[in-house]
Amino acid sequence: MTECPIPASELYTDEFAADPYPTFARLRAEQPVCPVSSPRFDSYLISRFDDARTALTDPRLSKDLYGPQEHYLRIFGPNSAGLNKNMLNADPPEHTRLRRLVSQAFAPRRIEAMQPRVTQIVNDLLDKIVPHGEAELMRDFAIPLPMLVISELLGIPATDHDRVLGWTQVIRTSGSSRRSPEQERAAVQEAQAQLHRYLTELVQAKRAQPADDLISALISACDQQGTLSEPELVTTTFLLLFAGHQTTADFIGNAVVALLTHPDQLDLLLRQPALLPSAIEELLRFDGPLPVASPRIATEDVEYQGVRIPRGSIVGVVLNAANHDPEHFTAPDRLDLRQDRGPHLGFGYGVHYCLGVSLARLEARIGIGTLLRRLPELRLGVPVDxxxxxxxxxxxxxxxxxxxxxxx
Structure with missing residues (x-):
């Protein structure tokens, strides 16, 4: 790899985790296609908006991580194939086949029909919070809201919600405990194994006794059309479960912090709640939950901004850097809920554009709107830093x- 002007160590510090945007600005300005070594794997980071949008649709940058070179081993670890070999990590026509089977469940009309149930879940969670005058909002609201919604949509029994949530949180928070790296890897691998075992058994149970849920619908599609193998059913269920709550939970947390640290924008939203749908888009652009799009592999030598990316390289498209590109957005580092900035890349772009975008928007709109209405004088319980x-x-x-x- 050629030398990067920004030491890789700067990308893995507490300071970077707190505020990555100055580093992203340096990436865009100094080396918009930057080779970086990480604790997990080496990659090239693409950070300017136009390059990012092009890369997200570049057929030379493959999403198929499960070919003979087994790129997934470098990225996700040795036990990941049972959960991650799904449409997120596939190219057309395989991706097209898998996505088509799931897309009907996420049609905008069907998602809007879920509004009463999402509203009920939001209010049930807030009912437990309101009397106390304080809360740990990730644990008490931001995480359980989308987890309950996607679990009900999939057909995960209510008695299993806590177990499933526990496994997903071990995976989500990997690297944040005081355990040694070896203990951390072991904990994640165990959680992956337990979750894979549980989802395999759940698919088998739904096959024996179908219900009115998404897993049963996927099984029916498999049986009638022969288009989903048994492993694909399990990995697709995992993708929908994990993607269906992880990014939404993180977005709600990020959005609340952004509003509480920009009191003028919070006041504006409280005075003009009709701004909420467009505010969701601006908050997602401003501080999205997925900084870098899921990995791509260069199937041949490619060139961006005069930088050669060799065949076989892992490529990361830095969505949060692209969404702050001053060549595309006016005053991008300013949160402005009134401004119509046009399309952002928070939900991706191209054929891998977020399948659950309608559900994520619905949960964020109802969740954040109701939260602000029912928790007056909301403020951070600790300094932001x-x-x-x-x-x-x-x-x-x-x-x-x-x-x-x-x-x-």
Missing amino acids: ELRRLPAASPFRGLLELPVRFAA
């Missing part, structure tokens, strides 16, 4: 804890 975040090496940008206070 004391918030505990996911480690910088995590693929997600989010909070481990979000203590808040409000008028009970």
